[in-house]
Amino acid sequence: MVRKFKLINEKGQEYSLMDIKKNCLLTEPSGLGYSYSTDYEQLGDEFLANLRKLEQGIISGTVNFINYDNFFDFSNFVETAQKLKFAYEIPFKNKSITYYRDVNIKSIGKSEKQTNGIISEAVEFDCLSLWYEQNETIFKIETYEDEMRYDYKWNSRYIDYNIRAIQFNNRGHIEAPFQVEID
Numbered sequence: 594m595v596r597k598f599k600l601i602n603e604k605g606q607e608y609s610l611m612d613i614k615k616n617c618l619l620t621e622p623s624g625l626g627y628s629y630s631t632d633y634e635q636l637g638d639e640f641l642a643n644l645r646k647l648e649q650g651i652i653s654g655t656v657n658f659i660n661y662d663n664f665f666d667f668s669n670f671v672e673t674a675q676k677l678k679f680a681y682e683i684p685f686k687n688k689s690i691t692y693y694r695d696v697n698i699k700s701i702g703k704s705e706k707q708t709n710g711i712i713s714e715a716v717e718f719d720c721l722s723l724w725y726e727q728n729e730t731i732f733k734i735e736t737y738e739d740e741m742r743y744d745y746k747w748n749s750r751y752i753d754y755n756i757r758a759i760q761f762n763n764r765g766h767i768e769a770p771f772q773v774e775i776d
Contacts, residue, residue: 594684598622601693602674608667617667619716622654625681627723648721652679652696658712664703671698679718695721722756723767 598610598619610619623711628648633640658664671677682691698720707711763769 594689596684597680600670600674600681601647601678601680602670603676604717606655606670607680608670609747610656611712613657613663615663617663618657620655620657620713621656622652624650624652624720626650647723650694651699652694652718653711655715656701656716659710664712664714668701671701679720681724690726692724692725693727697721723765725765725769 600608601611602608609616610754612618627650629645630648631642631646632644634643656667658667676695679694679696680691681694682689698717699717701716704712704714
């Protein structure tokens, strides 16, 4: 298994960064981690962290195209997108997990074809978020046997719904938003 990269726009359309024949191939990716900017104050012979904040990341690499049409398609995809996500699928030992990062295109170079006929250009994306997973869980709440429903008659009783509690456990390193939709 190999790691995979792609871009996703706000409409859910995907642009593979792994297929040089149809799209392009991203090589030499960097900036997939994160870094902090930390200021220290000296107190005697020790240094104490005074201010620590996350730095804005930049994902960069080289995009390789087999022809100018694919280069044009890539440029068109990133320039017409109102929102852009960089997707990074990592093949762990037992399963693959896809992580996302909201990005904006910062730059893409444009030079001549190489002697081998490939167009290789430097690309940079400004990161707008940290890496995150996009999980969707659907809970279906069904009726129980002997469940009483409110029918506007007196002496009604209600079933206890405590067993229908939903817990959200954030396994990330920072607070994470979540969205709940109830029909």
